[in-house]
Amino acid sequence: MAFLVAGTLQVATQMADNRDSLGRKGKYNVQGPRAALMLSSPGVAATAVTALKDVFQALGFESFERREVPVQGFLEELAWFRERLDAHRRLVGCALVALVAPRGQLWQPQQLVWELSSCGVLQGCPKVFLLLPSGPGGEWAGQGHRGWAGEPQASLQANTVLLHSATLEPGAFLNGLRELCSRTPHWSLVQLLTELFHRVAEESTGGTCCPVLQSSLRGALCLGGVEPWRPEPAPGPSTQYDLSKTKAALLLAVIQGRPGAQHDVEALGGLCQALGFETTVRTNPTAQAFQEELAQFREQLDTCGGPVSCALVALMAHGGPQGQLLGTDGQEVQPQALMQELSRCQVLRGHPKIFLLQACRGGKRDAGVGPTALPWYRRWLPAPPSVPSHADVLQIYAEAQDSSGRGPPSGSSHQADILTVYAATEGYVAYRDEKGSDFIQTLVEVLRANPGRDLLELLTEVNRRVCEQDVLGPDCDEPRKACLEICSSLRRRLCLQV
Template sequence: MSNPRPLEEEAYDMSGARLALTLCVTKAREGSEADLDALERMFQQLGFESTMKRDPTAQQFQEELEKFQQAMDAREDLVSCAFVVLMAHGVEGRLKGEDEQMVELESLFQVLNNKNCQALKARPKVYIVQACRGGYIAYRHDKEGSCFIQTLVDVFTERRGPILELLTEVTRRMAEAELVQEGRTRKVNPEIQSTLRKRLYLQ
């Protein structure tokens, strides 16, 4: 009888298609174009088919994700992994669309869950959310883009290793970077939540 392999050896099969969707409100968000450029470069390097939509309304956040899910389920080839990047102003648990209306993050996450998206059943789904959460400010620079997205792209394109290790490195670099905002020095920590059951290698 064979023993089950230890978790550290278990990795997701990444031989199939890799798909990415980025929804970004650029209005009144300086630096978001630099973030979009950086993400496009990252997805290209990591072998993702990438779709980007600028300035979605709250309803379009939902609709674009549903279109992404339907297109995935209609594919005949294997889908290995999906990345969804959501960038907007927001408050805890909600994002603000280009029309100033709010959309619940939870309803966006539901679109790709196992019940609603057959193509991604038991496959990794990664959500990157760059937004303020209540009093937690998501810092951006006018030309350079956001500290979070730029650091994430640097780490994901420079380093190899399972994604949770890469995200830990992103957090470490951001904690070390002192952001001077309005004359005051602040540190920013992204939050990582994971339900991955195996190791996810992008490189």
């Protein structure tokens, strides 16, 4: 009994430290034990294993388990890993899982993410997934292969990271990651990846292919052993997008039948103008008008006759059960089609393209997850508040999405320099009331307070605040949770204020 009490109190203390770190410093406290697992299909080359070992060590994971099993056995092995962590009754500072399998064989990897996210001792802790393709005969795959197959990716689970590789050899991707981790351990993982994406894109054919990260993290994740309570170290990558030229914004919003939507339009429109964007607002578009407005916006940029630094598109509407946007006529339009329209803009090649989507992506409502504890726990210590079950996740896809739309998450692209922010994870409701939506209103508040900071860092703070809110939906008296989903192939720091 004494052992169980001591173990529970230790877990509670570490949870409190982590929560305090996120609240005060905006960083995860990853000073606890780190758990790592490598799952590889048979025949993976020894060079792949060596490269992964080096990356694990560079990220602070001194030891790890390796299991060589067919892809069909990955889920079972991950369940074993989760059960072993839960059996130790010790909160883990961070978990890392590397998945190596031939292209096209790792179907629906999100099931693996969900399995680890159900681990009790990992609740509120970052979970890193490295998804790496191997080619025929166990060698790292070369160029020209299609991406990971499977259904559109579901939303991320708490504190998760995934990695894939595009037209560059995955070995080169891992070597670059290892070098950056060793040289700049004080950078956050997102900062490291932004710099790595820059290198990968520069070396890829045409300089347009780029890895993609997908995040629902609530704070900065630094794995270099830097205590989160220490003073801020030197800043991250100095390479920054030049936003000194024209910046254009297009806001498409369905106001009809969406109470509070007008407040979102006004707040976001005011923010864009304050940041120097030439802003166009269109309200109550039909499904066809969504497409036509994007096409016209792209044509205007291509024919403006001058350089364009950045484009921002906000799409606000009711969402369908599969994440479609609904026009005022009730017809559906796929947001991916709208994003692809702007990605064809010639003057925006090499420049950031930002998409903000305030819409439901399904009908599920998240009750959140709280710490696992014995029944008497609440009488001894105050229980930490629940967090969204899909929060605290970072996935990194080094494998760019192919033309069939398979592979990395919905909304990512084979091109670089795209940032997409969803108000909800896939399959879930995005909340809004008469005052506006949690996402847009919090976004405007955070960006107005810190317009010169890196946008990915600001979005992480936006997500933290959204995740802290308890929402009472119109069809339920129980509090519900929500979190953002951020997809990025940015190759430089993006600061919206010049």
